[in-house]
Amino acid sequence: MLQLLIDTLLRASDLALVALGLSTVYGLVKFPNIAHVQIAMVGAYAAFALHAAALPLPLAIALASVATGALALALHVAVFQRLLRGGPAIAMIGSLAVAMLIVAGVQGFAGSFPRMFNLPLAQPIVLGTARISQTQLWAMSVTGVLLALFALLLFATRAGRALRAMASNAPLAAASGLQAGRLTLGVSFGSGALAGLGGSLLALSTGAHVQLGNDLLLPVFAAAILGGLGNPLGAVAGAVLIALAETLFTNLNFGWAVGRELAFLPVAYIGAASFLILLLALLFKPYGLFDREVRRV
Amino acid sequence: MIEVRDVVAGYSREVDILKGIALDAREREIVTLLGPNGCGKSTLLKTIAGFLLPRQGSIRLEGAEVAQRTAPDKVRHLGVGFVPQTENVFSVLSVRENLQVGGHYLPRDKVAARMDELCTLYPVLGRKLKSPAAALSGGERQILALARALMPRPRMLLLDEPSAGLSPKVLHEVFDAIVRVREQEGVTVLMVEQNAMEALRISDRAYVLSMGQVALEGRAAELLRDPQMRALYLGGRTQ
Amino acid sequence: MSEKLLHIAGLGKAFGGNVVLDGVDMAVARGEIVGLLGPNGSGKSTLLNIATGFEALDRGSIVFDGTPIEKLAAHRIVGRGIARTFQLPSMPTRMSVMEVAMAASTARHGVWDTLLRPAPARQAEQAARDKAARLLRELLLEPVRDLPAAALSGGQKKLLGIVCALMGDPQMLMLDEPTAGVHPNLRNDIVQALLRLNAAGMTLVVVEHDMHFIQSLCTRCVVLDRGRIVASCRPDELASNERVAEAYLGAAAHQRAEAAQEAFA
Amino acid sequence: QDSIRMGAVLSLTGSNATVGEDVRRAVALAADKVNAQGGVMGKKFEVVIEDSGGNATTALNAARKLVTVDKVPVIIGEYSSGITLPMAQYIVKEGVAHINIASTSVKIRDLGATSFNLIGLENLGNKFSAADTWALGYRKVAMLAPNNAYGQGVAHGFKEEFEKLGGKIVTELLYTQGQSTYRRELQQMARSQPDAYIYTAYGQESAVINREAFELGLRQQPWYAILLSMSLSDTPADIAKGQLGMEVGNVYGEAGKAYAEAFAAKYKEGIKTSYTGYAYDAVLLTAAAMNKAKSTDTAAVQAALKEIGKGGYVGVTGPIVLDAERQRVDPPYAKLKYDGKVVPR
Amino acid sequence: MFDFLLSSLTFAGIYALMALGLNLQAGYAGLLNFGNIAFAGLGAYATGIVVQAGGPAWAGAATGIALAMALGWCIARLGRQLGSDYWGIATLAIAEILRTVATNEGWLTGGANGITSIPSLFEGLARPWNAVAFLAFVLGLVALAAWGCSRLGSGRFGRALRLMREEPKLAACMGYDLQSLKSRAVMGGAALTAIAGSLYAHYMSFAGPDYMLAAETFLLWTMVMIGGLGNIAGVLVGVLVVQAAHTLVPFAKDHFQFSSDTAGAMRIGLIGLILLACLLWRSEGLVPEKLRKIP
Numbered sequence A: 001m002l003q004l005l006i007d008t009l010l011r012a013s014d015l016a017l018v019a020l021g022l023s024t025v026y027g028l029v030k031f032p033n034i035a036h037v038q039i040a041m042v043g044a045y046a047a048f049a050l051h052a053a054a055l056p057l058p059l060a061i062a063l064a065s066v067a068t069g070a071l072a073l074a075l076h077v078a079v080f081q082r083l084l085r086g087g088p089a090i091a092m093i094g095s096l097a098v099a100m101l102i103v104a105g106v107q108g109f110a111g112s113f114p115r116m117f118n119l120p121l122a123q124p125i126v127l128g129t130a131r132i133s134q135t136q137l138w139a140m141s142v143t144g145v146l147l148a149l150f151a152l153l154l155f156a157t158r159a160g161r162a163l164r165a166m167a168s169n170a171p172l173a174a175a176s177g178l179q180a181g182r183l184t185l186g187v188s189f190g191s192g193a194l195a196g197l198g199g200s201l202l203a204l205s206t207g208a209h210v211q212l213g214n215d216l217l218l219p220v221f222a223a224a225i226l227g228g229l230g231n232p233l234g235a236v237a238g239a240v241l242i243a244l245a246e247t248l249f250t251n252l253n254f255g256w257a258v259g260r261e262l263a264f265l266p267v268a269y270i271g272a273a274s275f276l277i278l279l280l281a282l283l284f285k286p287y288g289l290f291d292r293e294v295r296r297v
Numbered sequence B: 001m002i003e004v005r006d007v008v009a010g011y012s013r014e015v016d017i018l019k020g021i022a023l024d025a026r027e028r029e030i031v032t033l034l035g036p037n038g039c040g041k042s043t044l045l046k047t048i049a050g051f052l053l054p055r056q057g058s059i060r061l062e063g064a065e066v067a068q069r070t071a072p073d074k075v076r077h078l079g080v081g082f083v084p085q086t087e088n089v090f091s092v093l094s095v096r097e098n099l100q101v102g103g104h105y106l107p108r109d110k111v112a113a114r115m116d117e118l119c120t121l122y123p124v125l126g127r128k129l130k131s132p133a134a135a136l137s138g139g140e141r142q143i144l145a146l147a148r149a150l151m152p153r154p155r156m157l158l159l160d161e162p163s164a165g166l167s168p169k170v171l172h173e174v175f176d177a178i179v180r181v182r183e184q185e186g187v188t189v190l191m192v193e194q195n196a197m198e199a200l201r202i203s204d205r206a207y208v209l210s211m212g213q214v215a216l217e218g219r220a221a222e223l224l225r226d227p228q229m230r231a232l233y234l235g236g237r238t239q
Numbered sequence C: 001m002s003e004k005l006l007h008i009a010g011l012g013k014a015f016g017g018n019v020v021l022d023g024v025d026m027a028v029a030r031g032e033i034v035g036l037l038g039p040n041g042s043g044k045s046t047l048l049n050i051a052t053g054f055e056a057l058d059r060g061s062i063v064f065d066g067t068p069i070e071k072l073a074a075h076r077i078v079g080r081g082i083a084r085t086f087q088l089p090s091m092p093t094r095m096s097v098m099e100v101a102m103a104a105s106t107a108r109h110g111v112w113d114t115l116l117r118p119a120p121a122r123q124a125e126q127a128a129r130d131k132a133a134r135l136l137r138e139l140l141l142e143p144v145r146d147l148p149a150a151a152l153s154g155g156q157k158k159l160l161g162i163v164c165a166l167m168g169d170p171q172m173l174m175l176d177e178p179t180a181g182v183h184p185n186l187r188n189d190i191v192q193a194l195l196r197l198n199a200a201g202m203t204l205v206v207v208e209h210d211m212h213f214i215q216s217l218c219t220r221c222v223v224l225d226r227g228r229i230v231a232s233c234r235p236d237e238l239a240s241n242e243r244v245a246e247a248y249l250g251a252a253a254h255q256r257a258e259a260a261q262e263a264f265a
Numbered sequence D: 001q002d003s004i005r006m007g008a009v010l011s012l013t014g015s016n017a018t019v020g021e022d023v024r025r026a027v028a029l030a031a032d033k034v035n036a037q038g039g040v041m042g043k044k045f046e047v048v049i050e051d052s053g054g055n056a057t058t059a060l061n062a063a064r065k066l067v068t069v070d071k072v073p074v075i076i077g078e079y080s081s082g083i084t085l086p087m088a089q090y091i092v093k094e095g096v097a098h099i100n101i102a103s104t105s106v107k108i109r110d111l112g113a114t115s116f117n118l119i120g121l122e123n124l125g126n127k128f129s130a131a132d133t134w135a136l137g138y139r140k141v142a143m144l145a146p147n148n149a150y151g152q153g154v155a156h157g158f159k160e161e162f163e164k165l166g167g168k169i170v171t172e173l174l175y176t177q178g179q180s181t182y183r184r185e186l187q188q189m190a191r192s193q194p195d196a197y198i199y200t201a202y203g204q205e206s207a208v209i210n211r212e213a214f215e216l217g218l219r220q221q222p223w224y225a226i227l228l229s230m231s232l233s234d235t236p237a238d239i240a241k242g243q244l245g246m247e248v249g250n251v252y253g254e255a256g257k258a259y260a261e262a263f264a265a266k267y268k269e270g271i272k273t274s275y276t277g278y279a280y281d282a283v284l285l286t287a288a289a290m291n292k293a294k295s296t297d298t299a300a301v302q303a304a305l306k307e308i309g310k311g312g313y314v315g316v317t318g319p320i321v322l323d324a325e326r327q328r329v330d331p332p333y334a335k336l337k338y339d340g341k342v343v344p345r
Numbered sequence E: 001m002f003d004f005l006l007s008s009l010t011f012a013g014i015y016a017l018m019a020l021g022l023n024l025q026a027g028y029a030g031l032l033n034f035g036n037i038a039f040a041g042l043g044a045y046a047t048g049i050v051v052q053a054g055g056p057a058w059a060g061a062a063t064g065i066a067l068a069m070a071l072g073w074c075i076a077r078l079g080r081q082l083g084s085d086y087w088g089i090a091t092l093a094i095a096e097i098l099r100t101v102a103t104n105e106g107w108l109t110g111g112a113n114g115i116t117s118i119p120s121l122f123e124g125l126a127r128p129w130n131a132v133a134f135l136a137f138v139l140g141l142v143a144l145a146a147w148g149c150s151r152l153g154s155g156r157f158g159r160a161l162r163l164m165r166e167e168p169k170l171a172a173c174m175g176y177d178l179q180s181l182k183s184r185a186v187m188g189g190a191a192l193t194a195i196a197g198s199l200y201a202h203y204m205s206f207a208g209p210d211y212m213l214a215a216e217t218f219l220l221w222t223m224v225m226i227g228g229l230g231n232i233a234g235v236l237v238g239v240l241v242v243q244a245a246h247t248l249v250p251f252a253k254d255h256f257q258f259s260s261d262t263a264g265a266m267r268i269g270l271i272g273l274i275l276l277a278c279l280l281w282r283s284e285g286l287v288p289e290k291l292r293k294i295p
């Protein structure tokens, strides 16, 4: 049971930071940024490179997320801001183009072999029947703390309120004196940094590789949608739900039903399972599970 | 206070909507802009507020040239308050948060007090502080929009059809409130109105726009009396 | 005047505990022009939304032309002959005004008709085109017919909304504040146009705050306050009705209304 | 034309780019070697390498370009069977020679008259690994493989062969590629309490799998990798330690050793996957065939290939003998273990 | 070279059919279908399965079209209340689920190996002529589809779709049944895409789960966006540009002697670059949708 919980949380924390950033940006500028997952991939490479350059791991990761934050910022200023004038669909397809360029760039630059972090092997911590490694424990705590901070920032501060105001109606926010520019830049930086952090933490176990972003794309989007796009904490909850669905899917023993000791659903369908959850959820809650927006005729 | 000279502006490069407008509003004056649909009233207001940068001409606020300064800048540093014609509330935020965003740049301790003031002025808002603005009726929105703009105690208010959709009772309350705000806080008001008769009653002066130009200007009382004016622009056609 | 075209009984609606309509009974006879009045937030738009199928009701019944319509989807209700306009109109950015007006015609829009364009479809198209052009001309939208509909000014959008509603030859037209933001001169034109339509047999329900408009148009007024009907009377009786004066017109309404009357005399 | 050319379609981008790049290096090395020995028919020898992008359409387009524009007589590649099959079908239909260097689906056998195959297909590999694991004393095993053409073939084939020997597969899992964690899959396998874990996985994915298996304490049971060097190519040494496995033969004998050294010298890195040797051999074989046929006409080169295939050519993957169906006779397999690096056992 | 050109054009034609199908949904009706490729997958698999079971080619295509339209109907139903972004991701999810099924249900689909040896069309003809006939057939279909789509677009049905795309509420209050409009748009798109999928299977002699990768749908979107969403000529131009870029990279690589990692990166990067440049400088596409003036 405990192991189930840990597995769920581990998978959730793999997705949560990236999904969080995606959803926040969506809330602000109203387009799903496909390149976001590729920024996570860049973060993984950056952390690897810095770590390989003999920086201590925490520092390497911190610097990597600052770098990806800067990258996201630059992209926003140079590309998305202009594209957004043409509307969200244009910006979304533009982000697809940016994603292709990032993948191409990283592949051209870093080659196609995966880069594995060279971490000392430590015995995992054993809690009853469950096990978790120290790195994972760290990664999870960092994720948890950041999420809590973020929630606080969004719902208990002026800046957060301003952010939501801007997301709701940008021209009116300008008419209230809010500087759209600076807030958006801040958010772009923040979401990029979060993605980079998420990517580097993920890469601690998977290594940095070119496919990292593509592999994240669908689950991260599923999480963000499940929670309601533009609702950052919903995205985190969505990540937990997807992780839970996947974990249960692989762990539920149907042996009793078919009269065998062990019988599981085929894991090949694990990805399909989380999409099925997504579809079911959308069928009953069309704007995500945590949507509370009022839509008037 | 507000001094607009020869302003030319438009949404695309090719088409000018405002074709050389000149207009003044003196301190503590209420000035109304009238004119047929699509003649450029909202465009003019947006230009003064800084949402559209004029291609030509000058806009002075309290003597300073501000034609090329952006809206947030004007709102924050020059005491401009602006209520757009449509989409004038943050629909996902609650009424309370709408007001708080309006008072974003007030000192923290002043926000609550200012909010209380406005809620006593408009009891509807007091009753609905927690509900999301999206749920408000058309008229309630209008009031919220005005209150939001009043939060930071602006010195100049630009209102785009503040009375559209208000019931007669509230309309008069809103107009009374505008007058009161002028009296108590010394605000200068420039508003666009289609409810010409009502608006002129509380205005000092008025401009009538037509096809992006000023067709007529004068003291409100005189315009009200002028039969030709009534026939042409105020809907007072004999029935 | 005796035949009831629309019959609303015991209509109730609440949004998350907030009761907006509380047992509304209302009947509209064929050929009437009913003004629906009430303070802001009293539930007028909600009533319209429910009657036209854009919002579900909690309880009550709505009968239109002899058939219950409370469970029908919006487009089916339109099909039965109720057209409406919106209080806050929004228009498409990549369609011209003319196109939007044409789209509102109720002629059939099947895939095969469009693809193969048989003679009847071509004739229907031509008829729709003529009608749209005429309506646009009447509401002074002729000069902007080739502009993107979203680029219209606030008032022009309202007018286009009315054009769209009229394209379909409805039996009943429900207008949600048709003149808020419309130039006074045009208001008179709209009144005239609506009166003409009424004379041709169309029944109207109008939500409006402009008392002149109401008085020059309506044959009867229904006043709503906090979800209940508080008065139903001729327009000229409104000012003398205390409930109405207090809830809707405001304390000083008398003097102001008179002053306004004077001004127009 | 001043140079003589053959074609290669490799997965240089996409999810198998690692293999593609590794193989590309081998191909380049082989071309260098041919040229160092005087080229083909006295002219410079060149391999035109196209990217398959990891998808069938691009691969087919690339093959089309090689056949109709570059007019090469021989094309080698791709990697994954799902792509090789449609691509090779086209190549064969055009009458050009195709040499399979990495795909292991049994359907490769049936491609047709102008297809050649150097590598052991699934059926042989499964028989080999089943026999090997049985001999190691495993009776109740859990099986993990990627959910693609290759993984499905291995999982089903291994099961069949292993059960023939009397063993039992207690869990058979086909994992979805590209996940961030495989803990759930691993735990499901652990619940059936196998004697040993048999797995095969691509380098980057198996790095995650191996690390997590270690963390979950599953390494107390033996781990046996099918295609050991591929499965361990990205796993850190201290985690990989102690794994057993098998491999399609990679380098063999003197020639093989020399090749591995040349590779390491040129690229400052060892060989990462086992397919490089087959690609290297395929290029050298083609060059030899062209020299023998004294022609670049595809029919002549094919005849020469068959001729050389009869005689037994010694490549870096061992002696190459082709049967009448142009399939390699006795393709090499090796029993291996990981002990600091992959070594024979 | 001639052969290569033929095949490039044939691919372009097949993609053009898919892109037109996507345009019907995304360009006209504003439905962000990110699972469009699933329809092509159904077309391809249906062809593969039917033809392998001994059925004629037209039966395969017809089955594919029927299945795709049925799926389209379901997807559109799902769209009844979903917001458009959400609907887009839902379609992506459906395509992924279908791909998973195709990968795993080997008894029906041949599993990850796919279905091979699907005969091409016009195999009776002599060598270059079979390819020419195939191309002519594809181009004929494209022309027919383009004509139909542009007719739909400028007519009454298209007007309804375009109104729904931007102002669904207004469309509903004009009496349009949004649900049925959506269903018809998606089913139309599905039929076109499924035909393309079936042709694809014949042309490649192969049907496999990789046909249904999300990346393929993204490629279609790229084509449509480069050309001009909502404009038939634009869509065709977009298909040509992307196909040309794809085709040219291998030649550019030979010509400029790029290293393989660079060439690989270029293949992905070039399309990205063209797309981005188009969006930045011509955000409505090379041939943008025009405001339709009605005389």
Ligand SMILES: Nc1ncnc2c1ncn2[C@@H]1O[C@H](COP(=O)(O)OP(=O)(O)OP(=O)(O)O)[C@@H](O)[C@H]1O
Residues within 6 Å of the ligand: B011, B012, B017, B035, B036, B037, B038, B039, B040, B041, B042, B043, B044, B085, C147, C150, C151, C152, C153, C154, C155, C156, C181
């Ligand atoms: N975003 C826009 N893009 C292009 N043209 C626009 C835009 N907004 C308004 N216009 C055009 O500018 C002209 C003036 O519009 P404006 O909104 O200023 O009118 P208005 O005087 O406020 O009218 P109303 O009383 O109806 O609100 C109109 O003809 C309209 O078509």
Ligand SMILES: Nc1ncnc2c1ncn2[C@@H]1O[C@H](COP(=O)(O)OP(=O)(O)OP(=O)(O)O)[C@@H](O)[C@H]1O
Residues within 6 Å of the ligand: A294, A295, A296, A297, B134, B135, B136, B137, B138, B139, B140, B165, B167, C015, C018, C020, C038, C039, C040, C041, C042, C043, C044, C045, C046, C047, C087
């Ligand atoms: N979707 C909704 N969710 C929650 N509350 C709603 C919703 N729609 C309307 N309301 C509430 O119902 C009440 C009545 O709204 P309605 O729009 O019907 O008023 P109205 O009579 O049209 O007012 P106005 O004249 O200002 O337009 C308002 O208080 C509004 O806040």
Ligand SMILES: CC(C)C[C@H](N)C(=O)O
Residues within 6 Å of the ligand: D079, D080, D081, D082, D102, D103, D104, D105, D149, D150, D227, D230
């Ligand atoms: C791992 C490899 C042996 C896979 C193989 N190339 C195939 O897909 O057939």
Ligand SMILES: [Mg+2]
Residues within 6 Å of the ligand: B041, B042, B043, B085, B160, C153, C154, C155
């Ligand atoms: Mg206006």
Ligand SMILES: [Mg+2]
Residues within 6 Å of the ligand: B137, B138, B139, C044, C045, C046, C087, C176
């Ligand atoms: Mg209303």
